[in-house]
Amino acid sequence: MSTLNAEARALLDHSVERYLRQHYDFPARRRIAAGAAGYSPDHWQRFAELGWLGIPFTEADGGLGGTPADTLGLMRAFGEALVVEPYLAVVGLAGQALARVADTATASGLLAALVAGQARPALAWEEAGSRGNPALVSVRAHHQGGQWRLNGDKIGVPHGAQATHLLVSARHAGEAAETHGVDLFLLDPAAGGVTLTGYPTVDGHRAANLTLDDAPARPLTADAQAVALLRQVLDQAILMATAEATGIMQTLLDKTLDYTRTRHQFGVPIASFQVLQHRLADMYIACTGTAHLLEHTLTGWRPHGDNQTAAALLKVRLNQAGRYLGQQAIQLHGGIGMTDELDVGHYFKRLTALGVQFGGDDYFLRRIWAGG
Amino acid sequence: MSTLNAEARALLDHSVERYLRQHYDFPARRRIAAGAAGYSPDHWQRFAELGWLGIPFTEADGGLGGTPADTLGLMRAFGEALVVEPYLAVVGLAGQALARVADTATASGLLAALVAGQARPALAWEEAGSRGNPALVSVRAHHQGGQWRLNGDKIGVPHGAQATHLLVSARHAGEAAETHGVDLFLLDPAAGGVTLTGYPTVDGHRAANLTLDDAPARPLTADAQAVALLRQVLDQAILMATAEATGIMQTLLDKTLDYTRTRHQFGVPIASFQVLQHRLADMYIACTGTAHLLEHTLTGWRPHGDNQTAAALLKVRLNQAGRYLGQQAIQLHGGIGMTDELDVGHYFKRLTALGVQFGGDDYFLRRIWAGG
Amino acid sequence: MQEQDDPLAGFRAGVRDFIERNADSEIREAGRKMTSFFAPFEPVMRWHRILHRQGWAAPSWPVEHGGTGWSPAQQKAFEEECRAARLPRLLPQGLSMVGPAIMRFGSAAQKRRHLPGIVSGEDFWTQGYSEPGAGSDLASLSCRADRHDDHYRINGSKTWTTYAHHANRMFLLVRTDRGGKPQQGISFFLLDNLDLPGLEIRPIIGLDGLPEQCDVFFDDVRVPLDACLGDEHDGWTVAKYLLEHERGGSSSFAAHFEQELRRLRGLAEISGDGLGGRLADDPVFQHRFATLWAEVAVVDATEAGFAVMEKGSPESGPVSSMIKITAMETLQRITELAVEVAGTPSLALQLQALVVGSEVPPIGPEQALTVMPSYLNNRAATIFGGSSEIQRNIIAKMLLSR
């Protein structure tokens, strides 16, 4: 599925791992997350220089000519190091949306800036009650005096308050939850009628709620079929998120193994208790099964087509295995696992957030039934 | 809730336990279940003589003047001994229905015969796809030339092929699943148009499917409200079934404890493995929680009123705890638990059948939601 | 579990009226903003003192120590009304934990010195059981008190001391004798002052970002000899009594969970289902909700069974462990479902908006504000107070020793 050759990818993955090992330990991560921007502009610039921001974009757009599948090694490493830079938000969501819009001239310019680390667009697709369904759009677009204007609310825009550009889905025909009648618009965050309420999220990332009051906007698509486009984008993002999750899961498993081997109770390492051994085995199963599912999914993955059922299977697994891994990692660490000081809780919270993002089990199980 | 005094009930429970200890060991039970009738007429006659068949009926009907709640000690003991005699079918279902019908003259005579051990009526309420809902009635009753006649099919009539009388719910107004329009009818199993297909069930009991082809019938109710009556009856039966289930669960727990203490593997009793210890603890929790729920339910139980939510809570618990207890009892017994020879599998199968009877989790969870 | 024709209607009306007139908006806000078993400190202690002025702070206590003399039914009705009004639960450390232990084991002087402040809400007690490195293995505790003529000196540390940074008193287990079995040689201490030389309290930030627990360090801290409750070296007896009393108290997990489930249902009623409908109308949500409701019914029944059980009987120990396991696991499932119901709004970290009296509005619906902190905080429910693993060990030990 990858369009990068194996050698190029291995080089890339290696550079990611080395960079993070050198520059991204947990104290550093904590400082970045606590900062005003919620990410490190310096790191971001390095990501750009190292080519990482361009992996899944065409060479014409300044990219490396790969696909989202080529980012999975990076995403996994980002999971291991708990990177808070908005790669998934900017490259995975907004970038993938741009790579698919009709207005290729605008998109191409913006993508080049993105790849260079100069633009950080954010994708605002979610509304209250969306639960993973990008068709549930009640933000309205109307065309007046040669200008499109948007009204309504979006929630949970990843990295929205720090974005240089906003991509917003809005409806100009049909009713909420209808597939037809939605297009994607480009907005200037600084324009009148745009109110962003930014906030940190439990996983150390940032998000924003967006209120649009006759905000001026430029259409990027024109066929009222942006829902299909967004589905593709979200499914690619789920692929990337699952890779990040596998990195987190493996790390939690490893940390829990280490802890149970060294922590003593009743005079013995707690790893000598069979109940905990079986819990570790089940954590291994949850982790390894997710990794195998991700790997196997790639064999049938379509970088530019429909992956509805495959993505749903991934997301359900991410949610369920993620919950189990995270909860058991805390449980086996006991009291110390409940503290902000230990990194384990932060891995747990990132897994939790990935489980909530893009929609919960119920939405995706419904999709599996429909596609099964 | 009981209308028998505590002393009378204690005496009764004691007599049940003594009788079963003396006359109802597992080999005896196996012989009875394998016999043509599927129950022992001798035992049944003794049950009558000992007054057991009359517990939940008025003294006017020849009973002891108790309620179904007074049968719980007996039912629990029946669970422990895995009794196959159709007490729940005859006393719990058909008898409780008779005790509630409008035609008290007919009912009273029939109840007196039931209490004496001479009549063994069966209640035919279930149809394909009922799932616990007695309103789902598509058997049709029509009145023609001074005679009611019934057409259609019932399934799973407990002890139906051995019954002396059939009580059948049939619809003469409204559509299937409507509450209104159903009455209860009395049929002679030997009458023309009545076809009973009897079969053994996996739990060593008997049941029958019933096909009615213009079968002559006598109405026992007349207000088209038999669905409400049947709901009450089924809820009482669930109460009794839960008591039987607690007897089974406790027995399975005890047998599993004994087995794990004596069975050696890797040179030690398998009860010394912490994983199995925790499994035993969870079996204890499943069993004990069910017993407490049953006990607590009695404080608000209405012998002649509505117990919809309370019965639903019991049934959901019976199903879930029963599955867990049964499955783990087999698992912890290992290979030997898989054999027909060991009694454990038979306890497991009775629990399984009680879980299916009267409806599964989904139906009752829906009811809990509606009543919660 | 439902209110029917109630002979206590008049009593209830009186309670409701009192609540109506006395529970101010911040106290009510504290009830709505509870994200753990422990209510926000300032408002709940204020509510405690308001109740005390009415004589209602300790309904289950003997009248001589400040109880109300109410019947069990009245006590239950009172609790139900407080719960229905969604008031914060009074903190249990004094009223349900150390208070009853002092009544049972305290000298006359200890009773006089400690009980009034517990009832009045003037004092707040923190519990010092756990130690870094000891976790579920209490017998291995190493914080020690060495006896010198007229005082003890305490050295060591305690952790997971709830609200110690707000507390002015502390009860704790210390090792007073290092010979014999590990369970022996432990004493139960009462400290009536935490502002002592050598005593340091450091809050621990939890998963939810909030400081609820603390570390407490002792460096040659002098305490008088009468700090010891019950016999010296026999602190286990006190600790065990305290534990059983706490479990057997009138406070009910099930009633609390029902309330939580009603909140969850309310949240589902204002939440979308992803298709333009309400989540509360989604059969799958209803199924999951009802499954939890059924679990709560079992907790409720087990608590009722335990309430009438003779304490210290062979049965009561495992049932007490069973309640701990099932209640805490049910609670965790409730908070887990709540995260799924709340969805994206649950991800916002809102430490400011959670503060009682804060002017910062919540991100998303107010009903979703506490969802994630509750989920995170309650991961501890199966760890603290004897982990689920320890509780299952206890049950298995009893089963296999029969």
Add this chain to the structure above:
Amino acid sequence: MQEQDDPLAGFRAGVRDFIERNADSEIREAGRKMTSFFAPFEPVMRWHRILHRQGWAAPSWPVEHGGTGWSPAQQKAFEEECRAARLPRLLPQGLSMVGPAIMRFGSAAQKRRHLPGIVSGEDFWTQGYSEPGAGSDLASLSCRADRHDDHYRINGSKTWTTYAHHANRMFLLVRTDRGGKPQQGISFFLLDNLDLPGLEIRPIIGLDGLPEQCDVFFDDVRVPLDACLGDEHDGWTVAKYLLEHERGGSSSFAAHFEQELRRLRGLAEISGDGLGGRLADDPVFQHRFATLWAEVAVVDATEAGFAVMEKGSPESGPVSSMIKITAMETLQRITELAVEVAGTPSLALQLQALVVGSEVPPIGPEQALTVMPSYLNNRAATIFGGSSEIQRNIIAKMLLSR
């Protein structure tokens, strides 16, 4: 998991055509009436022999021993077509278990003597590993073979020998040396005749009422020296190879479970929901079904990962255990949901109707006939072949030894 543009369309058409012309109604009925991993004996062996006449009985075997020479894709396509036609799976004891072990460890004579009958379906082999009292602890086995000049004498017993009452051959583990470690001193024996003095076979009736397993008793049973496969005392090596080969074979749990889930979906389509509608339209059923479908997808992916994994690598052991655990637990959940879907009709005990060729009609819908026997029979899935507990021990051991 889905068929797309298939370059093997022609190959598949040929297979379908062959099945169409050769699988008679009883063979097809045997496929529909499967309630365990092991198909009804007579019809499945007849189908085996029919396939053999076509040269298709052992597609994955080397051509020299009777394989087809098909590519892996062709083998997979062949399996898929057989599954789609719901034909009974060929019994694995010869083809996937002892056969490959003989190929690997057998002498030329052993290969000549045993392999042809396995491929042709003339012989049926039963496996003798477990012993009464040994269970999951194979190292403690005590059935022994004592060497006398030109023969061994076997004494002891084996249990859970599948279809031994139908078998004419048996492979078994026996203790040939009682010194040293318990795992050592075990040999792997091939018996080419079960009609021997001192050898008795007794069927065991299972939970489902059917005789699938047997006890086998040995009382001074004489077997020749060349019964031993591989080195004497080194039977573990053979047994371990056999196990890994079996797991790594082309037979897929996931594909089987998908088929089972499709059957279940079919059953839900003809089942009522208790309100007059179809259960298949009930969102709660759909949710539960999709949950299982998602689990099967993970089993499928893990099997695919295992297939390309180097056997004997540090990874392959735990993944093999993981497949056993997750596949068997998924299977059990599928059969459990099936019981709920089938409801009351699943309770009828229908030993007669289950017999292939029986004229007794099923009670209730035909699709519900196998539901309860499958549920009951598959309780063994987490017990036999290394219980789930043993598999988790294996995984934990690997994790903690890293």
